Amino acid sequence: MMKKQLIMDKALELFADQGFESTSVQQITEKCGISKGAFYLSFKSKDELISAMIDHFMEDIIKEIDRVVKNTNNEELLYIFYYETFQSFQKHSDFTKVLIKEQTHTINKEFLLKISYYNSLIEETILSMIERIYGDKIKEIKYDLLYCIKSFISIYSELKLFYSAPLDLQFLAESFVEKTNLLAKHTTIPLISEEVIQAMKHPLNEDVTIEKLLEIIEQTIDEMKESIEKESLVLLKEELIEPALSPAIIKGLIENVRNKPECKWISYLLQNYYSFS
């Protein structure tokens, strides 16, 4: 439906400079030139719009970065990574603003969990890139590098997106490549160890209730065609209602489900629910 896209676009503009909470459905519908009722024909609630928006843009951004990282040789990789990330952020500048704002601000646990999920996907990509470029020798400082790279990207976001600093993207990427290489080659004091990372993992998912999980699963099942994945999901749903299967079987079913792109989110939630790492 066209209407959905229109609402997402206009809402994004408002969210970008007011945030989720301060933007009312009224404002969105006015900007779209539609009535309040029409909004609720496209989205069940304001929260559903936000959730859909996060999915839509995050998937797009991650897909772009992943593609670039996969298809670039090691020599240029870091430069291309920075450059394409900045490009992608600039292309989706409104969404990036929203993300930065809401990452620290939203009270809604569902959004936070979702954002942290996509964040973990990006972290995986960056980590695999670091390992490819620098090899085993930086194993102990890989999380240091990860957080520094993320910081550099934040510097870009702050300067370019929030303060409109006149910065050349290629130059920016070059400069950050140099800084990253410096840190990778000479850092001797690792700051963030594997244990630290483990200790701070998933502080959010304890708030995901069975009811909420069942609701999302049922909705997804309805939208799926008959397949092994759908069958697996049905079994997982029954397991949630009345536990009967062994952990090994559950883990296997979750693995099955993960194959379908539209179920990745659910498999992530289930994995956390059953505390599988």
Place this chain on the structure above:
Amino acid sequence: MMKKQLIMDKALELFADQGFESTSVQQITEKCGISKGAFYLSFKSKDELISAMIDHFMEDIIKEIDRVVKNTNNEELLYIFYYETFQSFQKHSDFTKVLIKEQTHTINKEFLLKISYYNSLIEETILSMIERIYGDKIKEIKYDLLYCIKSFISIYSELKLFYSAPLDLQFLAESFVEKTNLLAKHTTIPLISEEVIQAMKHPLNEDVTIEKLLEIIEQTIDEMKESIEKESLVLLKEELIEPALSPAIIKGLIENVRNKPECKWISYLLQNYYSFS
């Protein structure tokens, strides 16, 4: 008044995990065990409470960091700076959370301007520190270093304050000292030039109206004892209503006013208003 402090303390706790907007005056008064009316005896509005809170904590944090930077010899300076900054942030962890949340989120232009003012004070301190430690040779990358140092502090904030990562502050400071030294000694591609800094300066103060300025000035005048500074402020107020004086005289008057700590904010606003750098 004791009541004011009580309200600030309790409000800060709520602001830290809900943000300004999502925290109602009702919630604050309940937590204080006072009535809604009593709140408005201490603060004219919710905004005034927030404004007072920003001033109170920012001045405290900046004073601590400034004192440390001034009283430490160059050798240990960077380490002590990081360590004391982290200590200060930990001591004021609720306020730091508020600051991080609202820096990117608040719509209220007055708060943003205030935060960016205090931010510029901290930046000045960091820059003076960089120059003291590394001397003239890093002149071209001083803004790079500034932003990297700020990024490192952000990493601390994210890990420690938001994700409660188990990190040792001394170790953390040591690690960041190494990273900073590495970047200072080997960076060859300056990212942020003087021109970039100039181009992104003060995008906010265009929203400060004469009326708002007059309001703040009048309020401050009432609270001041007779002095050269008060006289200067009265003259500046009259100048705002009916321009008559030369730029040189205005600049001098602003310089006078700046001497009183309680007028620093006003002198900053006036300086921006008259576009003095």
Place this chain on the structure above:
DNA sequence: TTGACAATTGACCGGTTAGTCAATTATTAT
């Protein structure tokens, strides 16, 4: 042209917000 159906509207609902102010209570001076 008619009638069945789908799309769209906006007045309305219950709830929450910041802020006010007449009424009440507490304190102090005499």
Place this chain on the structure above:
DNA sequence: ATAATAATTGACTAACCGGTCAATTGTCAA
């Protein structure tokens, strides 16, 4: 003890919020 004054209360207002639904409008086949 009494009167005057200061401090405190909480019901109240007007505005706004997300969400609903009876009523209206638009569409199209017969």
